[in-house]
Amino acid sequence: MHEEGGGDRWLIGDLRRDRSPLPRVDRLLAGVDTSPAHDELESRLERLELRIEELERRLRALSGRTSLPVAGYTLFIVGERGYEIVDRDGIAPAVGAAVELAGRTFLVERVRRSPFPSDPRPCLVLSDVDENANVAVVPPDEPS
Numbered sequence: 268m269h270e271e272g273g274g275d276r277w278l279i280g281d282l283r284r285d286r287s288p289l290p291r292v293d294r295l296l297a298g299v300d301t302s303p304a305h306d307e308l309e310s311r312l313e314r315l316e317l318r319i320e321e322l323e324r325r326l327r328a329l330s331g332r333t334s335l336p337v338a339g340y341t342l343f344i345v346g347e348r349g350y351e352i353v354d355r356d357g358i359a360p361a362v363g364a365a366v367e368l369a370g371r372t373f374l375v376e377r378v379r380r381s382p383f384p385s386d387p388r389p390c391l392v393l394s395d396v397d398e399n400a401n402v403a404v405v406p407p408d409e410p411s
Contacts (some may be wrong), residue, residue: 341381341390342366344373352382352390359389365396372396 340359344351353368360366364375373393381390 338388340388341383341386342368342373343379343382343390343392344368345392345394359391366391366393368393 339354339356342353342355344353359378360375362375362377366373366375372395374396376392376394378389378391381388
């Protein structure tokens, strides 16, 4: 729950301020009065409840956001000499669809995460389609 400009720094400061410098066992051994007044406890409890309400409000606001639509997809083609990655615009074809690329036909085997860090686009893993197979080919840049 980070906000621009460090909006949660006050929470950390409050937590540090509310925490006693000595653990309870050490305070008991040192003979320090560990029973704060009833009013002080109610005040601390009220501050904590307000803090929880604020954090829950922020969480609801964050979870209510919708993600931006992803534009395009990548094709992951496994070949004899390694693999190739091709970028495409448009809506990704479904698993099982045939895709034509450079005069060859491939079948979408599965969908995985993009191999590029922080890339939200889906990555379609393709395999060669047998030339004698009867499959409908999805033209480039069109939905399946």
